[in-house]
Amino acid sequence: MNPEKSKFSSAAPKSSTITTTAASEGSFKSVTDTVPATGAAIHAEVTYMFDGKDNPAKGNPNADTQSYTKGADANHWTVVGKKGDKVTVTTQVAMAADGKSRTSTQMGIDALGNKVDNMVWYDKR
DSSP: OOTTTOBOSSOOOSEEEEEEEEOGGGOEEEEEEEEOSSSOOEEEEEEEOSSSOOEEEESOTTOSEEEEEEOSSTTEEEEEEEETTEEEEEEEEEEOTTSSEEEEEEEEEOTTSOEEEEEEEEEOO
């Protein structure tokens, strides 16, 4: 996460990294490690396909499941997080054409009932 380019509706995390790798049968695995402004570090994992189906989300305080759908092209997609049947946070992801950065625009309500309105900028390492 690039904190200078990111904007948060509440306290910004100290750090956040996302690692996405190809998994089996056309699926992907994303691992997110976040150190929040306060509290313990968060390690979240999800394995998904771009099929709009709910997938178990492990360690994500705001979602038990996440679904992924492609956008207008391969560099854009949407992630919908849910707790039970209730949508909590929807994320619009935009990958730069050169693959060197991406933004995640997050909207919704977190697990504590707080409004989420974030734009998180990630630079490729």
